[in-house]
Amino acid sequence: MEDELRRFLKDKLPDYMVPSAFVILDKIPLLPNGKVDRRHLPIPKIDQTSYCAPQNALELQLTKIWEKVLGISPIGVHDNFFDRGGHSLLAVKLLSQIEKTFGKHLPLITLFQAPTIGLLAAILKGEGPVGGQMLEVIQPHGTRPPFFFIGSTNYARALAPVLGDNQPVYGLNIFGLLPSDGPIPSLDVKSIAKQYCREIQTVQAEGPYYLGGYCGDAKVAFEIAQQFLADGHTIAFLVFIDVVWQPQKHHFYIQHHWHNFLEIGFTYLSHKARQRFNYLKTLLRLSFSKKVEMFYQYTQKKSSCQLQDMQFINRFFAALNNYEPQPYPGDITLILSQDWYCKPSTKLEQLAKGGVKIYKVAGYHDNLFDTPQVEILGEQLKQCLEKKSKT
Numbered sequence: 352m353e354d355e356l357r358r359f360l361k362d363k364l365p366d367y368m369v370p371s372a373f374v375i376l377d378k379i380p381l382l383p384n385g386k387v388d389r390r391h392l393p394i395p396k397i398d399q400t401s402y403c404a405p406q407n408a409l410e411l412q413l414t415k416i417w418e419k420v421l422g423i424s425p426i427g428v429h430d431n432f433f434d435r436g437g438h439s440l441l442a443v444k445l446l447s448q449i450e451k452t453f454g455k456h457l458p459l460i461t462l463f464q465a466p467t468i469g470l471l472a473a474i475l476k477g478e479g480p481v482g483g484q485m486l487e488v489i490q491p492h493g494t495r496p497p498f499f500f501i502g503s504t505n506y507a508r509a510l511a512p513v514l515g516d517n518q519p520v521y522g523l524n525i526f527g528l529l530p531s532d533g534p535i536p537s538l539d540v541k542s543i544a545k546q547y548c549r550e551i552q553t554v555q556a557e558g559p560y561y562l563g564g565y566c567g568d569a570k571v572a573f574e575i576a577q578q579f580l581a582d583g584h585t586i587a588f589l590v591f592i593d594v595v596w597q598p599q600k601h602h603f604y605i606q607h608h609w610h611n612f613l614e615i616g617f618t619y620l621s622h623k624a625r626q627r628f629n630y631l632k633t634l635l636r637l638s639f640s641k642k643v644e645m646f647y648q649y650t651q652k653k654s655s656c657q658l659q660d661m662q663f664i665n666r667f668f669a670a671l672n673n674y675e676p677q678p679y680p681g682d683i684t685l686i687l688s689q690d691w692y693c694k695p696s697t698k699l700e701q702l703a704k705g706g707v708k709i710y711k712v713a714g715y716h717d718n719l720f721d722t723p724q725v726e727i728l729g730e731q732l733k734q735c736l737e738k739k740s741k742t
Contacts, residue, residue, distance in 0.1 A: 404427070416449060421441065432462060443664070446461070449475075463524050463526060486527070489521060495517055496519075497521055497554055498588075499523060501565075509729075535666060540574050577679065592686045677702075679705075681705045684710070685708065687710070710735070
């Protein structure tokens, strides 16, 4: 059965999106509230039929670097970096290690566009293009209007198979603005959105546009919609995934966690503890990079490529924090994960003069694009897109 599933998926998906392992279950374990009990899901076993070992010395070197950075083993040459626990900060570390080992600097966006050992090996051998594009073609086929996803293109790739063969999908990634050489540019959301608009119009010159964004990147999607409207275009669909634009008071956090604990159970507490730990590690890395940046500025020394990547991430986060959204004349679709659903969306409701339509999907904020949550999220997004395209 696994071979049949793999053959079927290879006809539908690019190689890097085919799962490395399958688990056949008689039924999905559930919590008393009807949600999936992930603690009792069996761990997939990697065997020789699903694990693809390194085929040459270059792939072997890359595999060792990946396993060291991600802290897991084994990793196959077709495994997706982000599916195995990677994120943008670990991507900076990974590419720094690759530069030290091979003496070749790869732009940060490269890993988003070539997220497997096999694809990176081809780039290092000069057999593949080095990344640098803001706009990535995820799924260009279909008769429906294209959907432009603002944020990690890895998320767009995860959504595309669920949205179906008839839905074109394009991703826009902030790391496409990161220069391969020279000083790090200053960033603000309005200028980022302006460049994204130009990229979008290389695919679709006129509206109506279908736009979406996840978490912080939703601010860029929001500004893109505003600029298209100002230029006389129409926005057919603007969707935000797990977005809250207002500060939360301390007493609300207690109510929020208590509500989720009652609904989800003890797994919620363990997941939030891990999530908080990872969040604090991220803050520490970003804070440390700011201190190092100040040192290089003071000594007037040239900073490393790794530090420049971190500087860029810091400036992007600062741009998001400094952005002041203005009233939006249209409506917004808001899809919230189970653990964010009870967070208030008052500010969005005030900004969106056409109203906010809210949907709830299973999952946590940080695993919405993992299986099986991404299938639920994708189905909800697909229904919203189909509904909007008919109006």
